[in-house]
Structures are given as C-alpha cells and as structure tokens.
Amino acid sequence: MLKFGFKLFWFFTITLLAFSQEAKLDQKAPEFTLPDYTGMEVILSDYSGKIVVLEWINFDCPYVQKHYNSGNIPKLQDEYTKKGVIWMSICSSAPGKQGNLPTGEIRKRIKEHNAKMTFYLIDSDGKVGRMYGAKTTPHFFIINKDGTLVYAGGIDDKPSTDAEDIKTARNYVREALDNLLAGSNPPVKSTKPYGCSVKY
C-alpha cells in the first residue's frame, strides 16, 4: 500500500512538473500529450529525431484566414511535411469560444483549405498553450531534432490581415525550417507573434 502511494505521489508530481514547466528558447521543449481531432493520442516525444512545428490555430481568426485562404500555410505544410517535418496545428480555444469547432467542422475546414498539417490537436483546457506561452493565432514554435525549442514567434514580419502582404513578407518559419534541414540553427530565434489572441 505504501509503495503504491509512493508511486502515485511521484506520478502526480512528475505530471504536475511536466505541465508547470515553462517553455524556453534553447532548452528542451516541454513534453505534452494531446488528442488529434480524429481522436488519436499524439505524444511530442514520439517525434524525437524529427523537426517539429507547433502552429497555434483558430480557423475563425482573420489572421489565420489570411494565411489559409491564400494557401500560404497549407503550401508550407505540404512542402515541409514532404521533407519529414512533423506539423502540429494546435487549437487552444476553450469550449464556446471562437475557434473551438466540432470535429465535422474541423474536417471540413481542413479539406476546404487543402491543409496538410500532420496533426490538428485539441487543447481546449489551454494547458499546452499556456506552457508554451502561445499568445496569438497564428503563433509558431519550432523544435529541432534533438528536442530543443529553437524558434518562437510569428510566421513573418508583416503583421496584418492583408493577404497581399504575404508576397513581400520575410517568412521566418520557412527560413527556420530551411536552416534546420540544412543542419544549422534558425538565423532569428524569436520574433513578434501577431494575430488574434488565443481564446483560452
């Protein structure tokens, strides 16, 4: 009984520590487990050895719509998942808030936009969003092959809802991924994230 209690104590302590850990650049990205919208459980550490993109998403946010309606993010997803990158789109919208969509609607939006994320993860209690300090949709975090958080910030340097700006914007996510795939670090580690506030 005592051994069981001891094990239970450590289980809760480690779980609590895992979720209370704040993400920091140049340090190991905090572990998490989240369900995909299809119901499948996704564990971050299962993708150790791969480059992982975490993209905070809300399909009803005009900034996300700018990048999805124009095909900007779906093209990035397609291009880089074909190169072995794992792309996790994460929705931390709380139930009843903008962006928290039923499964059928998520499926419809993914198909409409021809989105190619590897997973669309549901974080409706916001634990993972808070752990990573996700503030906006979109907000990007990139983890390198050894599990270190190497980029946190916006998709590009033009914080607007105008799709015309995409053509002339500096795409930080593309830059980071190209550098990582070539074996070097992103030239810029942290940039301004822009978009709608995450609807915790």
Next chain:
Amino acid sequence: MTLLFILLVLISQITFSKELYRDNRLRIELVSSKSKLVQGDTLLLAVKVTLAKGWHIYWLNPGDAGEPTILEIKTNIPSHHRVVPTYPPPVIKIENEILTLEYRDVVYFPFTLVFPKNFAQNLELELNAKWLVCKEKCIPGKTHIKKVFPIGKNLSKNEIDTKLCEKLHIFEPDTLLAKISFTDETANLIFETPFETNLKSIFFFPKNEGLFDLRFKPEFYLENQHTIVQLKMLQYIWGEKSNIEGILEVTTSDSAKKYFHVKIVN
C-alpha cells in the same frame, strides 16, 4: 468636356470632404479647443476616438495581441507639417493569460499647434488613421480625414471649449531620463533623481514591444540616491534593447497618479 470637368471637381470634393469616420464600432474625428484660429495663437487640438460599448483599440505597444493604433497628422503650417499626437496611458487588460494595452469608451489624442504670426490662412488638417478594433472578434480599419479650421480676427469666450481644454490638458507628462541595465530575466531602470518616499506603486508602460512582461508589478527601491525600478523580461524576447521609451505611472500614498515620459539614454 465641361460636364466632365464638373464631374471631376465633384468627385474630388467627395473624396476630400470626409471630416469624420464612423461605423458601428467607432467614430474618429478631429476636434479643437477653439472654434477658429487667430494669427500668432496656440491651438490645442485632438484626435477624438469614441468606441461603442465593449469594443477597444490598442496603444502604441498593444501587448500580447492586437495592433498599434497609428495616427499621422499633416498640417498646412510650414513649421508643423507633420505632427504626432500624444498617446495617453492605456488600460491594461489581462484575460486568460493574454495581456493587452487598450483604449475603451472615449479617448483623446491631443496635439498643440503654434501659428506663426504670418500664417494668414485657414488651418487644413489631414489625418491618416489605422487601427484594429476588437470585441470578441477583431476588425482592422483605416481612414483618411480632412478638416478645415477657419481663421478669424478675435475670439470670444463662447468660441473656446473650456471643458475640452481641461480634458486635453490632463495628460501632459514631464520627461525623465534614465539608464537601463539588463540581465536574462530582469531589467533595471535607473533614475538619477530619487523619487519621493512612501510611494504606493510605480508602473512602466513601454512603447517598445517584445521586451518586458507587464503581468508583473515592478519592484522599486532607492540605491545610492538613485531610484531603481526593476522590470521582468518576457518569456520570449524579440524586441530591440535600444531606443527604449515609455510612460511611467507613479501612484502616491494618497492614490494620486502622476505620469512621466521616460527616455533611456544608454
């Protein structure tokens, strides 16, 4: 040909006769403390933004989300061709981890124009404004407003809006110079002048984005006759650690608030 000319003149009038912007969420207009200007006079004006209930726009540093409200004013006075109005201190809102610096209800962005004695024409102002207005969703907006203030000879008492004058004079901060030093997690603002003792609180609104975490109330203390205000850095720093400036709000023991414009000199 004459008809075309008249049509073109009319169209240009329509384009430039827009004196205010209004939609369901906000109204933007140029207001003046005096109904006409007098040669050699000083005129206190403002961009007035009136927001519908529940809607807000953002300060120069919007915080974790949102976009800054940009106001650019052009005048036909040669010495004041471009003017940037004063941005009053914002309201801090924290909702579900997201911290934003906002304006709600009615906001005045004042600016002062001094008329040269040889300026003998009507004052023409043009405002280019860009904003993001939010409630549960966010809607970007922009407008171009033009307003003419007539020139006159003498000003009577009822041509001066004293209530508006009082409102516009509320926020006129003195400038304080300070130095700054950084560690990985904190920054110290170092003021050479010691502040009065037994202050209730101090708060710093940085105009620079991407540096300081405003969730944490700054610590402040006296050291070698300098007042030190310690700020916490953001989880992810993306802003430049140079040309830092902002507004310092000092709350005295009797809860009165004083404001200072702070400029960092190192």
